[in-house]
Amino acid sequence: MAYDEKILRRSMARYNEDRQRRAEAFAARQKQIFREIPRLEEIDRELRGTMSQIIASALRRGTDPMPALRVIRDQNLDLQRERSALLMENGYEPDELEERPDCILCGDTGFRDGTMCRCLRKYYAREQIRELSRMLDMGTASFETFDFDWYSDEVNANLGISPRENMEKNFDTCQDYAHQFGRRSGNLLLSGLPGLGKTFLSACIARVVSENGFSVVYDTATHIFAQFEAAKFRREEDEGAAEDVDRCMNCDLLIVDDLGTEMTTSFVQSALYQIVNGRLMAGKQTIISTNLSPEEIGRRYSEQILSRIEGEYQVLLFFGEDIRRLKKERE
Numbered sequence: 659m660a661y662d663e664k665i666l667r668r669s670m671a672r673y674n675e676d677r678q679r680r681a682e683a684f685a686a687r688q689k690q691i692f693r694e695i696p697r698l699e700e701i702d703r704e705l706r707g708t709m710s711q712i713i714a715s716a717l718r719r720g721t722d723p724m725p726a727l728r729v730i731r732d733q734n735l736d737l738q739r740e741r742s743a744l745l746m747e748n749g750y751e752p753d754e755l756e757e758r759p760d761c762i763l764c765g766d767t768g769f770r771d772g773t774m775c776r777c778l779r780k781y782y783a784r785e786q787i788r789e790l791s792r793m794l795d796m797g798t799a800s801f802e803t804f805d806f807d808w809y810s811d812e813v814n815a816n817l818g819i820s821p822r823e824n825m826e827k828n829f830d831t832c833q834d835y836a837h838q839f840g841r842r843s844g845n846l847l848l849s850g851l852p853g854l855g856k857t858f859l860s861a862c863i864a865r866v867v868s869e870n871g872f873s874v875v876y877d878t879a880t881h882i883f884a885q886f887e888a889a890k891f892r893r894e895e896d897e898g899a900a901e902d903v904d905r906c907m908n909c910d911l912l913i914v915d916d917l918g919t920e921m922t923t924s925f926v927q928s929a930l931y932q933i934v935n936g937r938l939m940a941g942k943q944t945i946i947s948t949n950l951s952p953e954e955i956g957r958r959y960s961e962q963i964l965s966r967i968e969g970e971y972q973v974l975l976f977f978g979e980d981i982r983r984l985k986k987e988r989e
Contacts, residue, residue: 665873799858
């Protein structure tokens, strides 16, 4: 599983902020209890200071520190018992002054056995949803809210299937893809005219895959190609372009929206091949959404690119009436 460095930095920052808030809240609670029961502050000071003093003294004399450690253990146990008794006498839990980590698995470090702990993965998923929300309506985009009633039941004579039945099949494919996402999920090409649900389903997939802890980058083809060009020619005004290119090439799932709306140049053709072929070679999954048909992709970007897409992508065709227009007519 790959992690987006930009998203990870934000996740770690929020994670550490929350950890600091918890530490400050504990310190404030501890200070309040000490004011109420002054003897507890004395006990705390003794527990923190006794061990270092005795060990240092034993080491200075060059003697075995173990007898001193046994003395410390017995003294500390007595102090801990006194502390617990005082707390209970004053209506507190006996362990009220013990600072406990929010996550017992990693001790609030965010990592466990060299991998990201599930507590930090939750922060990562939330930050990724925030990032995706800059481009997508993540507030309403979910498989549960998809409405098939906008698609006609009338069978298309050329295709032998109705827009609704076709969309039901596309929906099931996208839903399965999202919930079963992994290294063997393959790639999708969503092809059809505007206003048929391609972007909505892409957003649904992005939400589920993100919530399951995978790194997702969603962007328009126009912006992606612009960042590739800026990174190649090292434009000073686009310092983040190289990082954006790395994010596109290394994320678990890249969603390229609106392929075909950009100005097609030889550089764009080269960049698209780099994305398609490079991510295939790296075993990374990609979804491409376009108003172009597969044949139009071949004519515009090259037969070589079309061959890679037809060989490695599952093609989902979208057809029917423009839903955005239908909704506007009913307003």
